[in-house]
Amino acid sequence: xxxxxxxxxxxxxxxxxxxxxxxxxxxxxxxxxxxxxxxxxxxxxxxxxxxxxxxxxxxxxxxxxxxxxxxxxxxxxxxxxxxxxxxxxxxxxxxxxxxxxxxxxxxxxxxxxxxxxxxxxxxxxxxxxxxxxxxxxxxxxxxxxxxxxxxxxxxxxxxxxxxxxxxxxxxxxxxxxxxxxxxxxxxxxxxxxxxxxxxxxxxxxxxxxxxxxxxxxxxxxxxxxxxxxxxxxxxxxxxxxxxxxxxxxxxxxxxxxxxxxxxxxxxxxxxxxxxxxxxxxxxxxxxxxxxxxxxxxxxxxxxxxxxxxxxxxxxxxxxxxxxxxxxxxxxxxxxxxxxxxxxxxxxxxxxxxxxxxxxxxxxxxxxxxxxxxxxxxxxxxxxxxxxxxxxxxxxxxxxxxxxxxxxxxxxxxxxxxxxxxxxxxxxxxxxxxxxxxxxxxxxxx
Numbered sequence: 001x002x003x004x005x006x007x008x009x010x011x012x013x014x015x016x017x018x019x020x021x022x023x024x025x026x027x028x029x030x031x032x033x034x035x036x037x038x039x040x041x042x043x044x045x046x047x048x049x050x051x052x053x054x055x056x057x058x059x060x061x062x063x064x065x066x067x068x069x070x071x072x073x074x075x076x077x078x079x080x081x082x083x084x085x086x087x088x089x090x091x092x093x094x095x096x097x098x099x100x101x102x103x104x105x106x107x108x109x110x111x112x113x114x115x116x117x118x119x120x121x122x123x124x125x126x127x128x129x130x131x132x133x134x135x136x137x138x139x140x141x142x143x144x145x146x147x148x149x150x151x152x153x154x155x156x157x158x159x160x161x162x163x164x165x166x167x168x169x170x171x172x173x174x175x176x177x178x179x180x181x182x183x184x185x186x187x188x189x190x191x192x193x194x195x196x197x198x199x200x201x202x203x204x205x206x207x208x209x210x211x212x213x214x215x216x217x218x219x220x221x222x223x224x225x226x227x228x229x230x231x232x233x234x235x236x237x238x239x240x241x242x243x244x245x246x247x248x249x250x251x252x253x254x255x256x257x258x259x260x261x262x263x264x265x266x267x268x269x270x271x272x273x274x275x276x277x278x279x280x281x282x283x284x285x286x287x288x289x290x291x292x293x294x295x296x297x298x299x300x301x302x303x304x305x306x307x308x309x310x311x312x313x314x315x316x317x318x319x320x321x322x323x324x325x326x327x328x329x330x331x332x333x334x335x336x337x338x339x340x341x342x343x344x345x346x347x348x349x350x351x352x353x354x355x356x357x358x359x360x361x362x363x364x365x366x367x368x369x370x371x372x373x374x375x376x377x378x379x380x381x382x383x384x385x386x387x388x389x390x391x392x393x394x395x396x397x398x399x400x401x402x403x404x405x406x407x408x409x410x411x412x413x414x415x416x417x418x419x420x421x422x423x424x425x426x427x428x429x430x431x432x433x434x435x436x437x438x439x440x441x442x443x444x445x
Contacts, residue, residue, distance in 0.1 A: 004397070004420075005286070005287055005290075005397055005398035005416055006397060006398075007295050007338075007396045007397055007398060007399065008337070008338040008396050008397055008436060008437070008438040008439065009298060009316060009320065009338055009394070009396055009436055009438070009439055010276065010295040010296060010297070010298060010396055010399060011033060011035070011053055011062065011295060011296045011441070012292065012294065012295035012296070013037065013039075013051065013292050013294075014064075014292065014444040015039065015042070015291045015292050016037060016038050016039040016040065016041065016042060016291075016292060016293075017037070017038040017041060017042055017043065017044040017292075017293050017294060018035050018036065018037055018051070018275075018277075018292075018293070018294040018295065018296070019035070019036040019037075019038075019044070019258075019259065019275050019277060019279075019294060020035065020036040020082045020150075020203065020258075020259040020261070020275050021033060021034070021035050021259070021260070021261050021273045021274065021275060021296055022034040022035055022036060022050060022082050022083055022084065022085075022096065022261065023050070023083060023084055023085035023092075023094050023096075024084070024085065024261050024262070024263040024271070024273055025085040025086070025087050025092060025263050026087070026263070026264070026265050026266050027087040027090070027092050027125060028090060028124075028125075029056055030054045030055060030056045030125065031054060031055045031056075031058075031059060031265070032052065032053075032054050032085065032092070032125045033052070033053045033054070033055075033062075033273065033296070034050045034051065034052050034053075034068060034085070034094075035050065035051050035052075035053075035296065036048065036049075036050065036081070036082055036275075037049045037050060037051035037067065039051075039067065042287070042288045042289075042290075042291050042292050042293045043288060043293070044293075047070055047071060047079075048071065048078070048079030048080055048081065048099070049067045049068075049069060049070040049071070049080055050067065050068045050069040050070075050080050050096070051064070051066070051067055051068065052064070052065045052066065052067075052068045052125065052126065053065070053441075054125055054126075057317070058317050059299065059315070059316075059317050059439065060317040060319050060320060060439055060440075061439055061440035061441070061442070062439065062440070062441045062442070063441075063442045063443050064441060064442065064443035064444055065125075065126045065443060066126075066443070068122075068126065068127070068128060069094075069096070069120065069128060071098075073098070073131055074100070075098040075100060075114070075116040075118060075131070075133050075136075076096075076098025076099065076100070076116065076118060076131070077098075077100055078099045078100050078101045079098070079099035080096055080098065080099075081096060081097040081098070081099045081149055081150070082096065082097060082149065082150045082202075082203060082259065083095045083096030083097060083150065083151050083152075084096075084151060084152045084153055084261065085263075086153050086154065086155060086160075086183070088155065090123075091121050091122070091123060092121065092122040092123075092125055093119060093121055093153070093183050094119065094120050094121065094122060094128060095117065095118070095119050095134070095151040095153050095162070095183075096117075096118055096120075096151065097115055097116065097117060097118070097148075097149035097150060097151065098114075098115075098116040098117075098118045098131075098133075099113070099114075099115065099116075099149070100113065100114035100115075100116065101113055102114070108146065109145050109146060109147060109167070110145050110146060110169060111146065112146065113146035113147070114136065114137055114146070115136075115137060115140075115146060115147065115148040115149050116133055116135065116136055117133075117134045117135035117151050117162075117164070117186075118131050118132065118133055118134060119131070119132045119134050119183060119184065120132070132184060134184065134186055135178070135186060139186075139188070140164075140166070140176065140188075141176070141188065141191060143168050143169055143170075144166050144167070144168060144169070144176070145166070145167045145168060145169050147166060147167040147200055148164050148165070148166045148167075148176065149164065149165055149166075149202070150164065150165045150202055150203045150204060151163070151164055152203075152204055152205045152206065152261070153183070154206070154207075159179055159180070159181070160179065160180040160181070160182065160183050160186075161177070161178070161179050161180075161206075162177070162178040162179070162180070162186060163175050163176065163177055163178075163204040163205070163206050163215075164176040164178070164204065165200070165201045165202045165203060165204045165217065165218075166191075166200075166201065167199055167200040167201075168193075171199040171221075172193055172195075172199065173193065173197060173198040173199055173200045173201035173217070173219050173220070173221070174191050174192065174193035174201060175191065175192050175193070175201055175204045175215065175217065176188065176190075176191055177189040177190045177191070177192070190243070192215070192243055192245060194238075194245055194248075197219055197222065197248070198219030198220050198221035198222050198234075199220060199221035200219070200220040200221065201217040201218065201219050201220075202217070202218040202219075202220065202233075202259065203216070203217065203218045203235070203258075203259045203260070203261065204216065204217050205217075205260070205261055205262055206240070207262045207270060208270070209270045209302050209303060209304050209310065210303075210304055212239070212304050212308065213239075213240040213241070214237045214238065214239060214240055214310070215237060215238045215240045215245060216235075216236070216237040216238075216251070216260060216262070217235075217236070217237070217238070218233060218234065218235040218236075218258055218259055218260075219233070219234055219235075219236075220233045220234075222234050226382065227364070227382050227383060227384040228250065228384075229250070230253070230381055230382070231255065231257075231258075231278055232278060232279070232280045232281060232282070233258060233278060233279065233280075234250060235250065235251050235252065235257060235258050235259065235260060235274070236248050236249050236250040236251050237249060237251065237310065239308060247308070247309070249309055249310070251272070251274065251310075251312070251410065252274065252410045252411065252412050253365075253367075253381055253382070253383040253409060253410065253411045254367060254381055254400075254401075254402070254410070254411035254412035254413045255278075255281075255283065255367075255369075255375075255378045255381055255412070255413040255414070256276045256277050256278060256399070256412055256413050256414045257274050257275070257276060257278065257297070257410075257412045258274065258275050258277065258278040258279070259274065259275045260272050260273065260274035260275070260297075261273060261274075262302065269301050269302075270301070270302040271299050271300065271301055271302070271315065272297075272299070272300045272302055272312065273296050273297055273298075273299050273300070274296070274297045274300075274412070275294065275296060275297075276294065276295050276296060276297050276399060276412055276414065277293070277294040277295075277414075282377060283375065283376055283377030283378045284376045284377055285376065285414055285416075286376055286416055287398070287416075295399065297401060297412060298314045298315065298316055298394060298401065299314070299315040300312040300313060300314055300315065300407075300410075301313045301315050303407075305406070305408060309408060310408075311406055311407040311408055312403060312407040312410050313403070313407050314392070314394050314401060314403065316340075316394070316436065317439070319437075320436050320437045320438075320439060321340065321434050321435070321436060321437075322434055322435035322436070322437065323434070323435075324432050324433070324434045325432070325433050325434070326430060326431075326432055327424070327426070327430055327431050327432070327433055328430045329426055329427060329428065329429055329430045330425070330426075330427070331425070331430070332423055332424070332425045333423070333424045333425070333433065334421055334422070334423055334424075335421065335422065335424060335433060335435070336420055336421050336422075336435070337395055337396060337397045337417075337420050337421075337422060338394075338395060338396045338397060338435070338436040338438070339393075339394075339395045339424075339433055339434065339435060339436060340392070340393070340394055340395075340433070340434045340436055341353070341391075341392070341393040341395060341424065341431050341432070341433050342390070342391065342392045342393075342431060342432045343390070343391050343426065343429050343430065343431040343432070344389055344390050344429065345360070345389060345390075345391075345428050345429035346389070346428075346429075347362050347428070348360060348361055348362055348427075348428045349391065349426070349427070349428040349429055350426065350427040350428060351391075351393075351424065351425070351426040351427075351431060352423070352424065352425050352426075353393070353395055353400065353422055353424050354372070354374055354415070354417040354419075354422040354423065355369070355371055355372025355373070355374050355375075355417070356368075356369055356372075356374065356375075356400060356413075356415050357369075357371060358391070358393070358400075358402055358411075360385070360388065360391070360404070360428075362387070363384065363385065363386060363387075364382055364383065364384055364385065365382065365383045365385045365388070365402075365404050365409055365411070366380065366381070366382050367380070367381045367382075367400075367402060367411045367413060368380045369413065369415060373418065374415040374416050374417045374418070375413075375415055375416075376414075376416060378413060378414075378415070381411055381413070383404075383409045383411065385404065385405055385408070385409050388404050388405035388408070388409070389405075390404065390405065390406060391403070391404045392404075392407075394436075395422075396436075397420060398414055398415065398416050398417075399412070399413065399414050399415065400412070400413050400415055
């Protein structure tokens, strides 16, 4: 019988399918994490809703409050798709895409689909107002296909601003920019794109870290390479200078990461949460047969290095950590998940956690799940890093998040060890290990 692969510090549904994080925000002393949710099926079929978690103790515990929105008006009858939240004057403004698929012989790319941008508001994060339609297909440039979705909204110099991910009729991914004096009356401003960079850009997110501006996108249709774009779909960010986009860098090089979204926390830090999953994968998740699938990453605090690229740092409430223990190189340590593992090294490093093999050869970071059964079809992912000297691994009951080079490079994956007690052994340097207690999640009666 399989072990219980329920996570300790990653948000996941009790039943059904979870995907994109949505509406991330801090309001009235609470963190709100909404998520795409198919409650009727662990395979993602049925209703496309928004579920909701909230925390008032900096993520040491969470409350699941249930389904906040579901398809219940003509303009979102085939799905309450992804979106965002803006907090202003104590009120949460929630923007999302209402998906409509018309009956008939359509390809649903150039015809047969409505992409409606919709607004609701909330005073408590748990209940929402009536739905207000903001934008319809007629409000997008005429070179857009029917794929326009995933609004991300922010306020800048008193102006409401929105980016939307889109696919053009000639299969070019792009981001549409809109502006408004108030959140109910939007007008088109411009389109940004990069030639030859995928056919659809999902989940756009323009954000700042310090004084640097970035545009995050999840492009579909990139050619796969040995060290880049190894997944079915990619997710990363451009450096943005005016309207110039440059130096696209993936947020995460692992098997399971997509559709990230950022927000600012109570301290003004920029925090990212991603979907620890991806669509159309050639591998599998065995929890599907147990009634649920997927989770979110742990929150990650973003900063910018001297090279201008983003660093990611896992944010876990310190109350959840146990005492640290030093383990020497070559010593076999048996430990129960969940764990934090850290190490510093000079040239090369290798660590095995169960049958997951993580190594660094002086130039390339490799995550290898091909030698055992825990990967469920996952094989190898690599990142060309150049010189790095540190690694930090968050090993939960059925996932690994690997942060290397001070968080410059990240690899996330689901893995499913047959036993919650795993053997850990390193070469090239020893490591420090700290147990992580399970955070409480209430509301799953």
